[in-house]
Amino acid sequence: MKYVMIGGDAAGMSCAMQIYREDPDAHIVAFEKGEIFSYGQCGLPYLIGGLIDHHRKLIARSAETFRNKYGIDARCLHEVTSIDTEQKTVSGIHTKTKQPFSETYDRLLIATGASPITLVLDGHPLEGVHVLKTIPHALSILDNLKKDVTHITIIGGGYIGLEMAENLKTLGKEVHIIQRGATLGPGFDPDMARYLKEEADDKGIHVVLGETVQYLEGRTHVTAVQTDKQTIETNMVIIAIGVTPQTSFLDKTGIKRLQNGAIAVNKYMQTNVKDIYAAGDCAATYHRIKKELDYIPLGTTANKQGRIAGLHMTGTNRAFQGVTG
Template sequence: MKYVIIGGDAAGMTAAMEIYRNVPGAEITSVERGFIYSYGQCGLPYVVDGRISSTKRLIARDVATFRDKYGIDALVGHEVERIDVEKQCVIGTDLASGEQFEIPYDKLLIATGADPVMSVKKGADLAGVHMVKTIPMLEDLLADLTPDIKHATIIGGGYIGLEMAETLQASGKKVRLIQRSGYVAKFLDKELAQHVHEEAKKQGVEVLLNTSVEAFEGKVRVERVVTKEGTFDTDLVIVATGIQPNTQFLKDTGIVLAKNGAVIVNRHLETSIENIYAAGDCAMHFNIVKDRLDYVPLGTTANKHGRVAGLNMSGKFASFRGIVGTSIMKFFDLSVASTGINEDTAKQLGFEYEAFKYSARHIAGYYPGAQRMFIKIVVRKRDQQLLGAQIIGPAGVDKRIDVFATALYNKMTLPDLLDLDLAYAPPFNGVWDPLQQVARINGRL
């Protein structure tokens, strides 16, 4: 049995290892257009200020390990350009030699991830304009962060934009963040995002809202950012305005794609073409809360996708039950977390809902070091079934968002939270956890 995997990162190589474990003697070939396998993209921002000492620390398994220890033919610098579904082979170019290659498969996994979007076209080729998605991209940025660079401008206020704002500021640069809409961290509702704005101001990060970037200007190197609201001087730019699934090479294969280009898969990660699977950031995900396919590209989901795809390709029977859309990020002294849907999304989807806001200490209020967290919970109106939560604070956020995500996954109601047997001691919690405090005040069944 010949297995071919396109993409050498989280989803692809998780699947490869499942095949390796479950199919003795399997012939596995992985095809990667880059030169680095299995690394933690989410750790990239933290190399900037030295919290992570080197990009090498982010690599879980290198190419040699896959080749020598596991017998996987791990190709690098090989870009797949099309798939012949009739002949069952992948076709592309060896970027080093320029020669075309053709690799046959019995089962194929598409795990090509997503590429960052360069949302500003004019001046994007100037030196000093960067995106941060891969280790080579980050190393280009690091080489550019010389002592002469005093000021950096970040375009986009999502996860990467905010994390880069923190680490650049921590490394001694002045930072301006430009956001096209009225608030940053769009996975939050506006009133929760205000806490992020306040933290940015406290830390000296300039935030420009409702500002659209039109161009970058400079002779050889970027010197100015041009917006509809004015022109701003800068020494360096990072564009972090989103990603798009890397699926352009699937044109004319008959593989069904969503409007955003992501591959539509079933619960077993199978595509619309027999013997072809897809996983990770190039594929759609079933959202349990929305009860429909969704696109939430996160490393956790990519690894789970890869596991399920690898098991099914190995002849096992495994289903991907879905996501609830849980995420968390650090922004200076704040932890910012979300799971499920926020109020804005509930409105857009036509849910009849209620939303509750609450503020509580993360541990017993009388215990030294108790700090305030801010919580917003969205529930379905008719039966109080949980739909989503947003939590922000300097401590205790990760514990609560994971509890709530577990409750979401199991379709619990707001009053059900009262029955959870959660750990209590004054240094760790109040006798009623903050989530349970929301339920006590608002739950009514």
Template sequence: MNVVIIGGDAAGMSAAMQVSRKRKDASITVLEKGGIYSYAQCGLPYFIGGEVDKSEELIARPVSFFREKAGIDARVFHEVTAVDAENKQVSGTDLNSGEPFSVDYDILLVATGAGSIFPPFEGRDLEGIHLLKTIPDAEAIVEDLKENVLNVTVIGGGYIGLEVAENLVKDGRKVRIIDLADRIGNVYDKEISEKIQEEAERNGIDLVLGESVTSFEGENGRVSKVVTDQGSYNADMVVVAIGVKPNTGFLEGTGVHLHPSGAVLVNPYMETNIPGIYAAGDCATQFHRVKQKDDFVPLGTHANKQGRIAGINMSGETKAFKGITGSSVMQFFDLTVGKTGISENEAKELGMDYEVIGYDAAAIAHYMPGNSPLFIRMMKDKTNDKLIGMQAIGKKGVDKRIDVAATAIYHGMTTEDMENLDISYAPPFNTAWDPVQQGARRL
């Protein structure tokens, strides 16, 4: 059985290892466009900020491990440009030699991830303008920061933009964030993102909101200004972090069905509509348990799970991906910010009959040293009392509450069910009524 996997990161190698363990008769070829396998993309901002000393620390397993320990034909710098679904063949270019290649398959997994969005701004080729998606991207930023870079502009106020901004400030840089939206962190409800904005401003970040970047200007071939539809701003360096899109363009003409986002549509077994072709990770859809439809939420946790499940099914066994609840958490200076389920805007878009409350709580008993406030927004479906979303922000205790809510949403629990949960309590760890249960009682 010839198994070909396009993409050597989380989803691709999770699948490859499953096939390697379960099908000793399988010949496994992995085609990776870059030179690094299985690395922690989520750790890149912390390498830029110096919390992670060496980029090698972000690599889970080197290419040599897969070749020598797992018997996988793990190729690097092999870019796939086409798939012939009828003749079961992939083709592309060996980027080292420039020569074309082709590989036949019996089973194919598309695990190509997502790439950074970089609009065709005038001046985008100037030195000092960076994207952040790979270890080489991060290494280039770190190297560039040595060039007397004091003022950095980050374009985009989402997860990556905020984490990059935080780490650059901690590294002693002056940072500006420019975002087309009228608030940063706008995947969160307004009451939460307002607190993120306050934390950004408290740490000296200059926020330019509601402006659209149009071009870059430079001096001696290096960026010196970011130009928007309303003004221009000096910059020694720019990091563009306005989102990602699935790497699926090479599937054109295959007949593989795509989501409006461009992600490959998959069923619970990671199968596409074309027999023998699977997809997983940031290039594929994820079924959202609250929305009850396919969604595109590219996160490393999903990629690892989907890759593992794809590999199990490619090996002849049967296992289903049960879907996501939309959980995430991030650090932003002294705050932790988390969410699970859907936001209020998403509930409106879905036409749901919902009720939402925002309330203050305490992470631990109020009389304990180190106590700090939490702000929580909790939302339920009024038709059945089920929890459908929760967001929280505070200095400590956010991750615990988000994970409790994520578990509740996954299992379709009502707010009454949540009141009855037996959640651990001792004054250094919690309040007698957990903050999540306090909200459940009020809804």
């Protein structure tokens, strides 16, 4: 049996390792479009804050470890761009050499993750504006921080925005966090969210609620953020307004997706197409309270979904029980 993983991070490699544990002789191929396999994205704000002193400490296993220790054919810089569901073949390009490739599969996992949402604003791109989703993103922010950066504005008050605000404050920076809604932490009820605001205030973080970013100022480098109510001078901007599933390459496959692009799956992480599974930030997940599929991209969920997919792909029917928020 030949198993192919599209995506080499949490869900993809949790699935690959589960398949290996169930069937050590399985033929497993994992494609990752970046240069790094299997690292902890959740630790990136703490790498920037200095709690983690090197990005290598976020890497659970390298591509070489997967290949040499587990016999998993882990390939970096391989971006899958299409799936032929009838011929059971994935195709793509090497992101540096532009060399095309194709690979057949018996069972396939889509674990392509999600991309950070960026602001669509008038004007040209400016230096000093960042997102945070990958190790290269974090290294870019760290490199920017070596310059004369004293005032940082974070757009978005969710998990990443809050963690970045805390870590940047520990570095002695002046930090503003702008949230369009009335409270920080959109996933929290108002009675809980107020504690986030109180903690941010205690740490000296400037919290701006109920304002919408209109545009960014600057000639080549960002110098200010203009909201619908005020101008905030800044040396750096971090956009943390959520993510969107990386599934546009599935448009012609017939694989069902939610309106936002998240792949619809059942409790075994199966899609509607035979022998194709999905897990992680590219996939929907069952919400036990709402009793429907929802999109709640979290690393813990991705790891669980990957293991469930790996079990079912090798013949064990263990169901994913869903999430509550």
